[in-house]
Amino acid sequence: MEAKEHIHCLIIGSGPAGYTAAIYAARADLKPVMYMGNQPGGQLMDTTEVDNFPGYPNGIKGPEMMEDLKNQAMRFGTDVRSGWATKVDFTGPKHFVEFDNGKHVVSADAVIISTGASAKWLGLESELRLRDIGGGVSACAVCDGFFYRNQDVAIVGAGDTAAEEATYLAKLCKKVYMIVRSDKMRASKAMQHRVMNTPNVEVIWNAVTEEVLGTDGVTGARFLVNGTETREVAITGFFVAIGHKPNTDVFKPWINTDEIGYIINVPGTAKTNIEGVFVSGDAADKTYRQAITAAGTGCMAALDAERYLAAKGH
16 A cells, blocks of 8 residues: 555544544644545434533533534644545555555555444434434433433334343333333343333334334334334334444454454453554444443543554654
């Protein structure tokens, strides 16, 4: 791979992790260059109200918060560019990254991967339409459950995350319908017991979502149960908990990941198995997946990169 440009510190991805890494790297005079990726701003671009990020006492809209972070990173000299990584070569001390299928190829002394993860959706037109207008469809109960206090909601999923989020919602909401595709859950026995022992959670087994109902906001959902019976429930929130996919495929030939694709970092650091390549945010975090934790690891990645570059004499 032949590079047209050499970059001191390259940041791939632009969510809270990438922008925080950029702020720290720029202030350390690492002259960071950021390529924003497929979804500039990351998952928070799909979020209407962010009420749990410290420093915003009245809350803020996700896209506005990302614009604030972007402006802060640029204020300190971050070069923010459009483009997504399509190929990498991490063989030697110089790290090569191709963007936009070969339009740009750069080499870098240090690389910070902040490509995040993408929530999996059912793919229904009604679900995606209501999600996009902030109409009550969410992939994060911990982020958005608070808005549905004393209301009825549904959550789709059968794994540990779905079970955990169902019991979390049950503390806030009047009624939680848990929609499971088969006649059993994939969640651990302990999590299943917790769901079954929560009186205001009703599990609907063998149920496939046909439509999320509502024009400007969720008013209900319709399911096909046991392949024959149609059932509708009245709800104001529809949560999808069928997993996330980390956006890490492009790095897999070089970077160690778990079986799902989350990048494995050296515990307590942002280091990967490749010297000079660091990771931050949801590309490595399947546990917390919050803006504030992503931002924290962005700071770690920039500090680790700064120390690495200083030790190398760059």
